[in-house]
Amino acid sequence: MINSRLSVAIHILSLLASHPHDRLTSEYIAGSVQTNPVVIRRLTGMLRKAGIVTSSPGTAGAVLTKAPVEITLLDVYDAVFAGEELFSIHDKPNPDCRVGRNIQDTLDTHFERAEQAMKNELARQTLADTVEHLFA
Amino acid sequence: MINSRLSVAIHILSLLASHPHDRLTSEYIAGSVQTNPVVIRRLTGMLRKAGIVTSSPGTAGAVLTKAPVEITLLDVYDAVFAGEELFSIHDKPNPDCRVGRNIQDTLDTHFERAEQAMKNELARQTLADTVEHLFA
DNA sequence: TAGATTTGTAACCATTCTTGTTACAGGAGC
DNA sequence: GCTCCTGTAACAAGAATGGTTACAAATCTA
Numbered sequence: 001m002i003n004s005r006l007s008v009a010i011h012i013l014s015l016l017a018s019h020p021h022d023r024l025t026s027e028y029i030a031g032s033v034q035t036n037p038v039v040i041r042r043l044t045g046m047l048r049k050a051g052i053v054t055s056s057p058g059t060a061g062a063v064l065t066k067a068p069v070e071i072t073l074l075d076v077y078d079a080v081f082a083g084e085e086l087f088s089i090h091d092k093p094n095p096d097c098r099v100g101r102n103i104q105d106t107l108d109t110h111f112e113r114a115e116q117a118m119k120n121e122l123a124r125q126t127l128a129d130t131v132e133h134l135f136a
Numbered sequence: 137m138i139n140s141r142l143s144v145a146i147h148i149l150s151l152l153a154s155h156p157h158d159r160l161t162s163e164y165i166a167g168s169v170q171t172n173p174v175v176i177r178r179l180t181g182m183l184r185k186a187g188i189v190t191s192s193p194g195t196a197g198a199v200l201t202k203a204p205v206e207i208t209l210l211d212v213y214d215a216v217f218a219g220e221e222l223f224s225i226h227d228k229p230n231p232d233c234r235v236g237r238n239i240q241d242t243l244d245t246h247f248e249r250a251e252q253a254m255k256n257e258l259a260r261q262t263l264a265d266t267v268e269h270l271f272a
Numbered sequence: 273t274a275g276a277t278t279t280g281t282a283a284c285c286a287t288t289c290t291t292g293t294t295a296c297a298g299g300a301g302c
Numbered sequence: 303g304c305t306c307c308t309g310t311a312a313c314a315a316g317a318a319t320g321g322t323t324a325c326a327a328a329t330c331t332a
Binding site: 001002004006008011015018031033034035073081084087088090093094097098099100105106110113116117118122125130134135 | 137138139140142143144146147150151154167168169170171209217220221222223224225226228229230233234235236238239241242243245246249250251252253254256257258260261265266269270271
């Protein structure tokens with residue numbers, strides 16, 4: 001339902017976290033994810049803009065800016081879905097109908113709570129948990 | 137990000153709940169949502185299959201099977217997203233890589249928790265809350 | 273009973289989203 | 303200078319989304 005950006009982003013970060021002394025190229029990471037290196041670089045770009053990794057043109061690899069235990073899955077979610085709402089609300093309901101006029105605001109309230117609950121749970125899980133589960 | 141089915145479904149149910157003595161046609165409801173009547177009938181069909189409303193060919197309108205206070209937003213979510221997972225996980229990660237081999241199972245665990253938290257919050261809100269907010 | 277109305281559903285379409293791909297400028301290092 | 307890498311734009315195929323037409327069958331109404 002939601003696209004696979006979070007999924008691939010966590011995959012990338014797991015590789016970085018589990019090879020802290022290597023410089024993994026986008027091609028190598030793409031080999032593990034089984035996708036195109038550009039897809040990896042696109043996501044790495046989002047993670048860089050969010051301050052989760054550093055990387056620079058010409059230099060192979062990306063480096064985590066924090067310990068895995070300090071990187072929550074919410075951080076990753078926010079990085080790859082910056083500013084997006086979880087639920088879409090249909091636009092242009094009929095303003096001449098009392099329900100139509102107020103539905104967007106009402107749905108906003110409902111959906112905001114649900115989204116926040118989901119984010120709170122993502123915030124409770126960190127990249128360290130991911131790596132631990134991967135190698136357990 | 138997630139499509140607007142839940143949004144429109146709640147709109148439909150709000151109209152039914154706030155006009156309990158009328159038989160609202162799909163055309164009337166479509167007028168409030170500002171979409172095509174077939175879109176309404178499609179969603180009403182899902183709500184019917186989930187047991188939230190009854191309706192039948194030839195007879196105008198749909199009727200709630202329960203009081204609004206007994207219809208949770210999770211019921212509606214399950215009706216319109218039956219069997220779908222919230223987060224997609226990229227398929228075919230490389231089985232020759234330890235991370236690739238285990239990432240799907242790990243992500244499944246993480247995502248399941250986040251999805252469940254969201255659903256728990258939806259379960260706490262009912263159609264009665266929606267209607268109350270709409271007419272407050 | 274005949275005609276009008278309505279639902280349920282299939283089929284189709286345009287638009288947008290998603291993911292993969294090619295291409296290439298420019299940085300880094302040997 | 304040559305090679306390798308990242309960042310990024312541009313493009314393309316396929317899927318998803320929402321809207322639309324069409325129509326059979328059920329119900330209602332005059």
